[in-house]
Amino acid sequence: MSKPEALFRGPIPGENYTSDVRNYPWHRPPDLVEYDEIVDYAFDKLTNEDNIHKMLALLGAGLDVSTLVGIAHLQNISRGKYSIDMALLTAGPIARLIQIHCEQNGVTVDMGIKEPNPPVTKDDVLRAMGLIDAEGNEISEEEIVEQAASPVEDLGQPPEEEGLMSMSTEPATQEEQDEMLGVPLMPSEEEEEVIV
Numbered sequence: 001m002s003k004p005e006a007l008f009r010g011p012i013p014g015e016n017y018t019s020d021v022r023n024y025p026w027h028r029p030p031d032l033v034e035y036d037e038i039v040d041y042a043f044d045k046l047t048n049e050d051n052i053h054k055m056l057a058l059l060g061a062g063l064d065v066s067t068l069v070g071i072a073h074l075q076n077i078s079r080g081k082y083s084i085d086m087a088l089l090t091a092g093p094i095a096r097l098i099q100i101h102c103e104q105n106g107v108t109v110d111m112g113i114k115e116p117n118p119p120v121t122k123d124d125v126l127r128a129m130g131l132i133d134a135e136g137n138e139i140s141e142e143e144i145v146e147q148a149a150s151p152v153e154d155l156g157q158p159p160e161e162e163g164l165m166s167m168s169t170e171p172a173t174q175e176e177q178d179e180m181l182g183v184p185l186m187p188s189e190e191e192e193e194v195i196v
Contacts, residue, residue, distance in 0.1 A: 025080025032082045035089060041081065042072070042094045046101070055098065056107055064112030065102075069095045 032038045045051055058068060072094070073087035082090075095111065102109045126132045130147075131139055171179070 026077060026079055030082045030086070031082055033086070035086065038082050038090050039093050042076075042090065043097060045072075046094070046097055052101060052105075056102065056105055059098070059102055059109045060107050062110075063097050064110040065095050066091075066112030068098065124189050 032041055046055065055068065058064065069091050073091065076082060077084055077123060099111065102157055121188065123132060123136055127192070133139060
């Protein structure tokens with residue numbers, strides 16, 4: 001199949017509105033809609049003996065808790081158990097339950113939550129303002145004034161290079177300007193005699 005034909009093999013815009021919305025479980029209303037129902041359902045599933053062993057095996061192999069909770073929620077959403085919104089709301093208690101099970105069974109786990117940026121300190125602000133140096137020593141007012149009064153380094157003249165993008169110091173001739181603007185060149189008198 002050629003590329004142009006492949007472009008036209010996709011769904012027609014709006015085709016999804018003509019299909020039966022009951023085709024997939026996530027197109028129907030969820031089975032569980034209350035927060036407490038969803039947490040109880042998840043707790044029942046996680047306290048099942050088989051599921052505890054599977055969960056501990058995955059976490060012992062290096063999977064973090066947030067990924068495991070995400071996988072469980074994805075499965076339940078795809079089965080139509082609850083909505084995406086409720087999955088987000090219940091992720092915290094479920095992750096905490098998993099952490100408690102792991103602590104009881106002696107499995108150390110990574111929660112999968114990255115530490116936030118450290119808080120900004122007074123030294124960070126003073127360093128950004130240029131009032132202290134990298135070691136934390138104060139910069140005197142005279143040094144600040146001296147730095148501000150020092151001239152900026154001369155960047156020098158552009159290199160004398162020839163090329164397409166090199167900067168020219170001379171203005172373009174009238175012929176070059178006409179050529180750049182697309183103005184047709186007038187034939188000289190000699191060329192006119194040859195043409196006629």
